[in-house]
Amino acid sequence: MKNTVLKIWRFYVDGFRGMTLGRTLWFIILVKLFIMFFILRLFFFPNYLNTPAVGGDKEEYVGRELIHRAIGDPP
Template sequence: MRNLVTGIWQFYVEGFRSMTLGRTLWLIIAIKLFIMFFILRLFFFPNYLNKAAVGSDKEEYVSRELILRAQENGD
């Protein structure tokens, strides 16, 4: 089993060493992921739970919001 894992690891290491265009593409992918998950999250997905409830009130806030929204949609 260890031989198989070592062989697979060596296959990928040698493949990445011989890349020229691939390294540039992986760099572009990494930059895009950074932008999507870190920068866009800060501006477009604020953390409402930390603003609305503090400490142990979070559970009550979530349950209250779920009940209120279910009642609004049920009418």
């Protein structure tokens, strides 16, 4: 079992060492993931739970918001 895992590890390490175009593609993939998960989150997905909960605990606030959004009523 240990030998098999070591062979698999060496296979991938040798494959990544031999890449030329692949390194550039992996860099592009990582940049796109960074943009999607960090940059877009800051601008398009505000954190509503950091706002003060009106009328009680955060659990009540979240429950009330889910119900209003499911029904379509404005709060």
